[in-house]
Amino acid sequence: MGRLPEDSSHAWSRTWVRAVSDPFARRSEVAALLPQLTARAEGRPERLTALGIMAWLLDETPLAVRAFDEAFDQWQPQDPLPEGLGGAAAWAYVERGRWARARELCARTTAVASSVGLDHAVACAAAVDATVLALQGDAAAARARTGEALALIDPLESRSVAVFARRALATAAVAEGAYESAYGQLRLVFTAEGAPVHYHASYPAIAELAAAAVRCGRPAAVQEAAVLVERCAHALAGNASPRLHALLERARGLLAEPAEPAEAEPHFRAALADPALEHWPFERAQTLLDLAEWLRRRRRIAEARAPLAEALEVFRRLGARPWAERARAEARAAGLDVAGPSAPDALAELSPQQRQIVRLAARGLTNREIGERLFLSPRTVGSHLYRSFPKLGITARAQLRDLVDGPLAAVC
Template sequence: MAMFGGCPQWVGELAVRVCAIAEDPELLAEASMRAGWSLAVTTRHEESLGFLVPVAQSMVERAPQLALGALGTAATPAYNAGSLFYRAELRRIAELVPEQPDEVDRIWLRAGTEPFTDREWALPELRRCVAEAPEDSLAHLAELGAAAWILDETQLAVRLLGQAMDHLHRAPTAGGNAVVAQALALALFDSGAWSAARSTAQEAYRVAVEVGSDNAAVGSPILQGTLLALHGDASGARELIGTAVAGVDLSCSPSLFVRSCHALALAALAEGDHLAAYRQLRAVFSRDFHPAPVHYHASYYYLGDLAAAAVRAGHEDDARAVLEVAVRSLGWLRSARLEVVVNRACALLSGLDQAEQHFRAALADPAGDLWPFERALVRLEFGEWLRRHRRVTEARTELSAALGIFERLDARPWTERAASELRAAGVPTTRTETAGRTADLTPQQLEIARAAAAGLTNREIGAKLLLSPRTVGFHLHKIFPKLGITTRTQLHDALGDAQRAG
């Protein structure tokens, strides 16, 4: 119950006590598996695998379902560590385990360790298990939801992980789980549900800090920083991410490292610093003669942003070298989402004769609309390309579609860019941001203002938003002139409709 409740420290303590008094090998193995799980939700990935791999190996014949459970648990730290050795080791042991009545762990293992090469096998198995698995099983919902996210079945991931969170919120013995909440937040972000992603990431962080789930305690603020950057608050994004990763060795957690690089690149892009953005994005691939992804799964999703920054920073040749190796590595069994990403990158780095072909390929599959921000970037860049080639009527169509998505997401820097391009194409645009005096507040400033208007102290606001009380005070000092007020007591009236809507 402590494990389902997401309390790793408690689980670890109980597992150690069992190991001290138990003699039965199977019971010892199960306790070791729980101990491995208690470390799997931290950044101590290799220590976790040090518990889980021997359990799986030793239980293959004696207790194959337990062995498969240990392998499924081990898939999470193996993913976060990105280790080729451990991924291969888990798959080797899995091949020794005969088919079991419950195969959910195997699906998560294969999707999590080889999300591209095993996609053809894992996707139908995932759908079969979703149809057959009981909807009240937290473990099944969480693992199948994670597998769906890895395989770019984003809507399914949102549904399954959302059901898991509902289950946790209802259960009197659980109440919260930072790992599930963080996974749901990532899926919501990918789907374009950014407000829900932010609130879910905040919940994940609060629980993670309370129970010692430090992987989510770092990862959730990175996601929140990503959202701040996308909304145009570059300085707030850098501050939040810097605080989250301070003292953390991200070289041991490449999944977190590449996500932090992407978030910082978006902050640079929000300020128009394309060279800084390129340097951050280039760091998610090695500097070898054949550039390899720093993380075998996450790195590939930033190829489009890498290409876009490279074009504006003058590093096209270097980016092409990365892209060529990446395309060969991915092969042709790509998800609809990766088709958008890869074709976008190819369009930006191709010559005139191939660019349009890749832009249209990136927009060909209607399923690409399931990832609205990534799709809108393609439309924006295609519209820019069309306008430069004097195909203004076509450009207006693409730019208008991109602008509509950016406005809905409140991606302010990209909204301004699309609006500027539309004006250059002869279409007048008007500012569509929040009306009234709150229009000049960043999303973070608006949240601080609402919290202060609700009566929270600077310390309470800081605890909620991962900021120091001094930083909250600094933001309020900037907020008051924008709202035309001088004291905290005036905040409620100054916010008006925005406060009531919040």
């Protein structure tokens, strides 16, 4: 994953080793150490990066995102890229629901890492980018980006990237309704015996593995998935984060329905019980949709409407088009009056690099300063801004600040 700065204190080193070697062993104790390290990281991109990685591994995602935000704001392009500042940061943004920001970081990481031959970082960025593309419904582009990631690494040596790539391919398959293919990809993030291929990256896939098993319609897949879920629960024991606990409960709810439908609801309710799960909006919306579908099939239509409406709003806000369409169809079946697809956000029409340039320009940076950060010429920066203004509905650079304070803030 990376390393702490050489002058790190004993507390830093001890916490780092515990977090990156086994984030699930005595997780609560390790997470409790993070706040006291935060003050020591201020103003130091490498320490902020290390703090962000530790927080991300421990599913302390809000802290991770804050640390990565500060690290990227302070990092200068002429400095070496802090180790780990690419993939881990982008994944934290994906999980937090800031998908445009994640893609921007992937573009930035790719540009810097490619220039110095860091293939693993480039591959990880491609896998994250592929995941976001799949979530947005562009399955073909997601598969192409995944191919780029896999071409750069040896799956046996870069197991995290290999797992992320499998998850991206599975997400693309789900977006197209190809659940058999999705299950095949997700099954490969666990060994034949059921152990995680990667000690950290495999576990978050468990709920989607269960969903794909149920929806592909093969009883053998459901039985296999049930064994995997319980093996994961046993391995994590009492050290699962609230997020992983919710994913396991969602998986149990999905797997209970084919054989014991009445047992599904308590699991779905348990997966939604902790208010902190709002920090992972897409995962929570998926569970809301699962619960709503279960309620409607039990003819509890009035109860299904609230979770349906909430799930649909989240999917729309995130730009998860395939999931929004599924929620919209379910909402109509439940008698809700829902509008058609929302008009696309103007920012969605910009490339990740254009969004990054717009964000920096809105903060008052000149074309030369932006170019120095992004390894672009001032002329290229100006060209990107010129092409972006009509898409954003503005005519002057001064208007960008209003966008940052308004709609742009939601995606940056």
